[in-house]
Amino acid sequence: SQQGEEDPQALSIQEGENATMNCSYKTSINNLQWYRQNSGRGLVHLILIRSNEREKHSGRLRVTLDTSKKSSSLLITASRAADTASYFCATDARGDSGYSTLTFGKGTMLLVSP
Amino acid sequence: DTEVTQTPKHLVMGMTNKKSLKCEQHMGHRAMYWYKQKAKKPPELMFVYSYEKLSINESVPSRFSPECPNSSLLNLHLHALQPEDSALYLCAIQDSNTGELFFGEGSRLTVL
Numbered sequence: 035s036q037q038g039e040e041d042p043q044a045l046s047i048q049e050g051e052n053a054t055m056n057c058s059y060k061t062s063i064n065n066l067q068w069y070r071q072n073s074g075r076g077l078v079h080l081i082l083i084r085s086n087e088r089e090k091h092s093g094r095l096r097v098t099l100d101t102s103k104k105s106s107s108l109l110i111t112a113s114r115a116a117d118t119a120s121y122f123c124a125t126d127a128r129g130d131s132g133y134s135t136l137t138f139g140k141g142t143m144l145l146v147s148p
Numbered sequence: 149d150t151e152v153t154q155t156p157k158h159l160v161m162g163m164t165n166k167k168s169l170k171c172e173q174h175m176g177h178r179a180m181y182w183y184k185q186k187a188k189k190p191p192e193l194m195f196v197y198s199y200e201k202l203s204i205n206e207s208v209p210s211r212f213s214p215e216c217p218n219s220s221l222l223n224l225h226l227h228a229l230q231p232e233d234s235a236l237y238l239c240a241i242q243d244s245n246t247g248e249l250f251f252g253e254g255s256r257l258t259v260l
Contacts (some may be wrong), residue, residue, distance in 0.1 A: 126247045138192075
């Protein structure tokens with residue numbers, strides 16, 4: 035079952051603007067990850083934040099995690115046309131099988147116009 | 149460049165055909181995944197292999213049959229598929245230390 039819910043479903047901005055995407059989830063997690071997918075391609079890992087972390091940076095990416103609200107946000111600063119893609123959050127929770135698996139949210143489609 | 153290679157990139161098959169999707173990795177990670185992704189939807193987990201043993205089967209119909217012959221290869225055998233099985237099939241390898249998934253570029257399957 036899908037656990038993460040991204041918001042907004044679609045976001046359209048101009049180059050140079052910041053883009054913020056949010057993700058909410060339902061159960062306890064080990065970590066939360068963000069992935070990017072260009073149309074029809076495989077997913078690319080962007081950043082991982084552990085359940086005991088509150089904020090993490092990587093280049094133009096900033097991720098926050100609020101475990102009390104079961105939510106995370108991904109901020110892309112100074113966006114570029116090349117950032118146009120779908121962005122998915124994925125929660126990593128150890129299930130009944132004992133194995134850690136990722137469950138993906140519905141994703142946000144980001145369009146950055148030149 | 150991805151370190152997870154999937155073949156073929158595109159596959160068109162009839163409902164009576166038998167075909168296979170292949171995934172190859174040389175990253176040394178021992179957790180290997182098959183995901184199915186429909187258009188404008190997130191990836192949905194199908195199978196997980198850990199150390200070449202099937203660990204998770206997410207109630208996938210038997211017309212999909214996974215196989216992990218060794219630590220570098222993961223196959224998905226397809227038989228008697230339905231048109232609604234048309235999708236992008238993604239292979240992923242998990243780094244057990246970080247939990248990060250490394251995806252292949254996927255095999256786009258069309259069932260006629």
